[in-house]
Amino acid sequence: MPMLKPDDLTEITPDLVRDLNRETLERLALQVVDLALHLANRLNLNSSTSSCPASSDDPYRRQAARAKAKTDKERDRGDGGDEGPSGAATVVPLEKPPAKPPGKRPGMAGHWRSQPIVATGEVDHAPVHCALCGQALEMVDRHHVDSAHHVYDLERGDMALSVVCRKHRYFAARCACGHETVARPAEGKGSTSEGRKRDLVLTERSLVGPMLATFIAALAKRFRHSRAKVQEFLRDWRGLELSVATINRCVHEFGLASEPVVEDLITELQQAEVLHLDETPWYQTGVLLWLWVATSRTVVVFRIGSRSKGDLVAMIGEGFLGWLVSDGYRAYRDHPRRQRCLAHLIRKAVALATGFYRNGSQFGGEVARDLRALIKAVADGADGERVKRLISRLKWGCQCHQYETEEKVRALAREILNDWDAVIAFVNNPNLPPTNNDAERALRHAVIARRLSFGTRTDEGSRFYAAGLSVIETCRKRGVDVWNYVRDLITAARAGLPHPPIPTAVPVS
Ligand SMILES: [Zn+2]
Structure with missing residues (x-):
């Protein structure tokens, strides 16, 4: 017996019922009972009885009222579509990307820095060895400043945060052999993104120093502030004017610097004895993707991609031998050693x-x-x-x-x-937890971020978001000072040096 649709009910009028014979009437009554039970069960779903996140519950049951209003609206529009009560459907993807690209319109007057830069100190960089003959160069060999730039940085004391500005001077020095060697700000790796006018390159020639860049990344990624809010915060509370583009650059620098660290973390993950895995919807310019998380006792790795087996393999590898703790999603099902949540x-x-x-x-x-x-x-x-x-x-x-x-x-x-x-x-395995709470807790932060920001906009942005989050969460899991580590990471990446490994302290949990 096919189930009635809510739309069918509107066609059942008193006249229609009066004209039905007893047999048809009985059948209809049973169909209505089935539908009523089906709908009553749907109404009963919330975070304690389904996979909906707790944040979607409303103490005053306004959720049910909203769902009803939505169904009514859709019926009025005539499409009657309902995605069902799962957590995925509560996030409405962006309908369309904006017609105009973000940023200044061609021909419009631009904005420039209005705050004068006042340097409180100088940092000198001089070449140490002659580039030609390799002989050590002395102070007396310096003869002029080749280039200089200002750097704002944050000094992080026990109970204080202060912004300082230093002028970094790069000297040229002449060796006894006659060759002139010039000190220059170092450069690290870069990243390209389609449609962007200037490539992102990690470099020491930056207005924002490593600790301030770390602070900005922390406000954006850990404290989930938009770029505009970070700008407002720095202006109102530190008296510092930075453009949204500069702030965005700092957040992206952190993501780019984190990528090689994540490669190490994935290697560590694949050797873990017990792995927790979970995934949640993610949007990239309104397109539905999935944010995966894999956690072990000392590592947390995020990845934004499709929901296919390939993305799972990219995280845990083909030959993972440990135990997987997961929900019932089919991509996990082939693994022989598995604990259901x-x-x-x-x-x-x-x-x-x-x-x-x-x-x-x-x-x-x-x-x-x-x-x-x-x-x-x-x-x-x-x-x-x-x-x-x-x-x-x-x-x-x-x-x-x-x-x-x-x-x-x-x-x-x-x-x-x-x-x-x-x-x-x-x-039979005392080391195996019976629930997947570890992975679900790790996803919570990102789920709230998704609700605030509607996800990411580019492939690069998605990669950087996942990489940055992996570094932050792994440090937190290991009880390591996240932000001192990130400062060292950005410093090394800008200098083109290998990244420092995340210290393996005793795990917090
Ligand atoms: Zn020389």
Whole structure:
């Protein structure tokens, strides 16, 4: 019997009902009951009964009211489309990229720096060896300043933050052999992005010093401020005027400098004993992509890409031998050593228990109770008999309900049975956590950032965002001072030197 659609209901008028014979009327009544149950169950979904993030819950149930308003609006428009109650559908992608490119229109007057630069000190850079004969050069060999530029930087004291401005002077020096060697600001690697007028190059010739660039990156990436808000903050609280482009450049420098670090982190990740994996929708100029996260005890790596197996392999490699802790997404399914996230299954079971199902509600309650009891029994080190009893009861319950007429009930029973080994893997492996909370916690920050910013705009931006976040979260996981590390990272990258490895301190968790 096909299920009625909400739109069909509007066609059922009193006259139509009066003219129906008894048999048709009965069939219609049953169809209406089915639809009503289906809708009642949909209304019942929230973060404790589905994968919706907690941030989407509203204490005053305004969410339900909003969903209804949205459905009504769509019906009025005539498309009646509804993406369903999953977390993915609550984020509305940008409808269209802006027609005009961002930035100044051709022919319009530009903005220039109005704040005069006042240097409080000087830093001299002189060549140490002759470029031709290699002989050491002395102070007396310096004969003129070849170039100079100002650098704003942040001094980070115990209880103080102050902005200083120094003039960096680069000297030329003449050797006894007659050759003149000139000191120049170093350059690191660069990055190109389609449609951008100037390539990004890491260089010491920068108005913003490494610590200030780190501070700007922290405000943007960790504290989720827009470029405009960072600009406002620096102007209002530090009396420092920087353009949005300069601020954007600092954020991108951090991303570019982080990329080689992430390559090291991925190598470390592939040797981990237990890996947590999760993914969430991400938007790049309104196009749906996925933000993946993989965490081990000491490493967190993010990646923005498609939801295919290829993106998974790019993170954990083909030959990963450890345990995967994940939800039920099929890309994970081929891995032989796997633990299913039981929190996901408990949420689905609670949805059945608190939902409007005929036989399913009791089954849902039993599955939730048994899974919780199993987690507790294993954590408490309960005796093998009790654990065995819980496992057989869970399996028996699922076997009894795998041919249930109600679809959701049948689906949960089959899901557990089909993935049985992964559901109970943690029972025999004391190192294996029964939930994927580690990866879900790691994604929370990015999910909030997505809601604020609607994602990223370019491939480069997506790469840099994921790389920067990987460095920040790995440092935090290891209890390492994130921002001193990032300052050293940017300093090395601008000088074209190899990146410093992230220290392996004792993990915080
Ligand atoms: Zn020389």
